Amino acid sequence: MLLLDHAVAVVAAAIQYTRECGLPPVSVTIVDAAAYPLSFARMDGCFLGAIDVANRKARTAALFRANSDEVGANFRPGAPAFSLENTNGGLVGFGGGVVLRDANGHIVGAIGVSGATMEQDQEIAEVAARRLTTLA
Amino acid sequence: MLLLDHAVAVVAAAIQYTRECGLPPVSVTIVDAAAYPLSFARMDGCFLGAIDVANRKARTAALFRANSDEVGANFRPGAPAFSLENTNGGLVGFGGGVVLRDANGHIVGAIGVSGATMEQDQEIAEVAARRLTTLA
């Protein structure tokens, strides 16, 4: 079970890391284990297309209980589960969606980050996700 | 122009007022003047149906530059603009969506609140919207 206070702390960790590293402004979405939104923030200057990307990365990770790039490995061109991306309202299968685990390792939700490069989005999401393990 | 820091302060004002008054937990959405999400929070215990309602209230207010109940007065049953609610992906025309103005009175976005009664949602949104006029 993911509390709002913890979700807000995860978003704050993502924003802080983005600023400290001088990365481009991002959108950050936190969903619970059933993929329903809990917290969202779009940093000033983030391009608008990133909002939906962040939402879908978080949703993809929560629905499949795996990071978005791991889910996407199944449906990238040439992979066996092509067309999986058309399910569940449209999945996003590259980096930036990371499952959120509590201190006991249970999946309690997911974070989606978009706005920087794919590698940076993933890094921000991982850093923020680690913040939760110190809280919940 | 609505900054994330100010949007977050508006959400915090909504949550603080909800708690202080002992109202039911709500979802709060802040969008910019172009109706794109900036900040979102779902309080612990808020029913899941409130998420989309809060989003649509904020979106309705921003797109029509008027509070959601004022927009809805045009399409309530018997009103002349019935079917307006089917535009823009689906509007919500009752209380809880309020335009956000800066200190100069310019509309810079909107807030949507859902989870309590319609009147309480509206009250929370108005209180939170006033917070912005002291900031921006």
Add this chain to the structure above:
Amino acid sequence: MLLLDHAVAVVAAAIQYTRECGLPPVSVTIVDAAAYPLSFARMDGCFLGAIDVANRKARTAALFRANSDEVGANFRPGAPAFSLENTNGGLVGFGGGVVLRDANGHIVGAIGVSGATMEQDQEIAEVAARRLTTLA
């Protein structure tokens, strides 16, 4: 938390009651507390339009933690929250959607029934919902 075995027992109770009372064949949907499907059955001879109606009744009840007719009382023509039905992908606000509670009274999901009259759908759903309180 609603187990599949219990959901199946609730569906069976709905079908048994429908048959015993000689009511028209119905579709029955069980969703969990987050409105995700757990179990579904369409009785032989049930008209096809009932499938989506049953799904939406169950979904409406789960998302708003209230029976579909109670939710719908807010948005029937002339009621203040008209246009609420356009949220959450489209709600159904008449009888036949009933929240499912465990033996402790906690809401663990919802049942939606469609295919008979509105009153019969509601009755079937209520009878089936009571079955759960003896199990979970």
Add this chain to the structure above:
Amino acid sequence: MLLLDHAVAVVAAAIQYTRECGLPPVSVTIVDAAAYPLSFARMDGCFLGAIDVANRKARTAALFRANSDEVGANFRPGAPAFSLENTNGGLVGFGGGVVLRDANGHIVGAIGVSGATMEQDQEIAEVAARRLTTLA
């Protein structure tokens, strides 16, 4: 013509096989020959993303009267009918959707399974489909 009792028996066969083999929990969808849902079950612990995948596998098989992986062979990257997957609300073209035939070999519906690996989903669906040939 597929009866509910037979559809339920097919679902039960899928679940029994999944349990006996110690496979991950799956979602199982049975549709009739017109691709309308007849029976559905989500096993305890199945990830939520599997629901829609199971539904689409069954739907794909019923609409094209061929197993989902056979349909998908036409639209996998590089195949001539690329974009076919965008039709009919979104198809799924990998293993796990299997046509259901009665004892005379007539197609009466389809089963979709999702939640395990693609190969396991397909195996479960095939085992369950064979159950029907002993009944109908």
